[in-house]
Amino acid sequence: MRRVTFIAAAVSILATGCTLAPTYERPTAPVSPAFPNGGVYATQPGAAQGARSANDAAAVNIGWRAFFVDARLQRLIDIALKNNRDLRASVLNVQAAQAQYRIVRSELFPAINAQADQSRQRTPRNLSFLDQTISNTYSVGLNASWELDLFGRVQSLKDQALAQYFATAYARKAFEISLVSQVASQYLQVLQADDLLRVTEQTLKTARESYGIVKLQFDNGAASELDVSQSQTVVETASANYQAQQRARAQAVNALVLLLGEPLPDDLPPGMPLNEQDLLTDIPAGLPSDLLANRPDIMEAEQNLLAANANIGAARAAFFPRISLTGSFGTLSPTLGGLFKAGSAAWSFAPTITIPIFEGGENQANLDLANIQRNIQIAQYEKAIQSAFRDVADGLAARGTYDQQIQALERDTAAQQRRLDLSTMRYRQGVDSYLGVLTAQQDLYSAQQSLIVARTQRLANLVALYRALGGGWIERTGDAPRAADAPA
Known part of the structure; x- marks a missing residue:
């Protein structure tokens, strides 16, 4: 009766997948419950008159084709998602992690192998039976082995491998979202270089x-x-700048090509100039708690924490006995022809129990290491939340100030152009020296460059904020979100 009770208890433990891993509790987010407000955060732009609006949709629900309306940029992103080698490697890493999980999970099940053996042995005559010094043994059968996971060691290792698989999948998702924003930002750099070249060409001509x-x-x-x-100083300065900007544009294109994973196609659709990139400016920030479900890098960090938590269960199980069952069933015969005759059946059953008695402190050290690794993962998880919070806060601060900065730079550029016109007029009339014209030309050139750079930075910040809020995973608004481990 006691034996039956023990077996029933063991089966119950195996069925429920019991482990010695500690109960997982998600760490409290070490950030404020709301994003900053007031000051530079107070003036968040809405949709401009006649411009597109997010209509209060969260970034994760806005497809990148809806966020970027430039047909040329959309094509470039599409190419990068198909050909970028780093993304391809991250997808393969997910497949590798999945295979590793299947390897570990297989240890939960019995291993059964078919085996056929033939052995030939010589025995000294004085030790042989009936002077038979040569003996043959033939066997065919099945071998089975299984570890009874009574204390959840294998189950904990399986849970660890599964969490690592999910972490790898979320890392791939984070990289794909980042790739979308990288292509867009690099494309904006190319457009900035084009605008700077046009301004420099005009300045050089003048x-x-x-x-x-x-x-x-x-x-x-x-x-x-x-x-x-x-x-002549103005001419030479503009000439030098023109060469530097040509170099910068070529390098920006090279960086874009690296992201795409192939040369720029000849059949790209026409693009939109920098000042006409109609990105969504009113995507709501939501709450910091939303980042836990919207940011794949945070989810990756949490899965790494879950893996470390499961590893503690495996380290704890090492202190308890390990029970293995091995057995075989088949036929055994001294002749090949007698293998399948009546009476040749053979079987063996060999349960083994291994109890740790003295291992020089190895098991305790492994448990201490597992606890330390979990604490490291807690710190990294909390840092991931803090970094995500900062990304969004920085984006909101920039979004709340760039429009006013650009408006001021536009007024300054117009004033500098008027100043140059007046200085040129006064010089030609003999009222002022040429120094006034020279200074006005240089100041106008600097103002034009500052305006172009600020416009690029504003657009790049909108792209970064879209990514920071988790946008860029779905292609079109309304699409069902793909799983993190979905094929590319």
């Missing part, structure tokens, strides 16, 4: 025209050599 006029006046005695030198 400077050369001015230099020609001043040189002619100098030749006719109406201008000084100082005026000629000052005018």
Whole structure:
């Protein structure tokens, strides 16, 4: 009766998948319950007049084709998602983690193998029976082995492998979202380089025209050599900038090509200029708690924590006995022809129990290590939440200030253009020296460059905020979200 009770208890434990892993409790998020407000966060832009609106949809529910309306950029993102080698490697890492999980899970089940053996042995004559010094043994049968996981060691290892698989899948998801934003940001860098080149070309053209006029006046005695030198300075500065910006554009294109994983196709659709990129500006930030479900990097960190938690269960189980069952069933015969005759059946059953008695502190050290690794994963999980909080907070601070900054730069650029026109007029009328024209040209050029850079930074921040809120995983708004381990 006691034996029956023990067997029933063992079967019950195996059926419920009992482990010695500690009960998992999600750490409290070490951030404020709401994102900052007031100050630079207070003036969040809504949808401009006639512009597109997010209509209060969360970033995770907005497809990247809805966020980016530039057909050229959409095509580039599509190419990158198909050909980027880092993304391809991350997908293969998910498949590798899945295979590793299946390997560990297989240890929960009995291993059964078919086996056929033939052995030939010689015995000394003085030890042989009936002078038979040569003996043959043939066997065919099945071998089985199984570890009774009474204390959940294998179950804990399986749970650890499963959590690591999920962590790898979430890492792949985080990379894919990041890749979408990287392609968009690099595309904006190319557009910025185009705008800077156009401004520099116009500045160089104007400077050369001015230099020609001043040189002619100098030749006719109406201008000084100082005026000629000052005018030449603007030409040479713009020429140097033009070469540097050409180099920067070529390098920006090279970086974009690396993200795409293939050369730029010749049949790309026409793109939109930098100032016409109509990105969504009113995506709601939501609450920091939303990031726990929307940010794959946080979910990856939590799965790593779950894996470390399960590893404690395996380390604890090492202190308890391990019971293994091995057996075989088949036929055994001294001749090959007698293998399947009546009476040749053979079987064996060999249960084994291993009880740790002295291992030099190895099991305790493994348990201490497992606890330390869990504490490390707790710290990394909390850091992932804090980093995500900062990403969103930085994006909101930037989104609340870029529009006013750009408006001020646009007014400054217009004022600098007016100043250059007036300075040129006064110089030609002999009222002012050429130094006023030179200074106005340089200041206008700097203002134009600052305006282009600020416009690029504003758009790049909108892209970064979209990513920080978990956007970029689905292609079209309304699509059902793919699983993190879905094929590319």
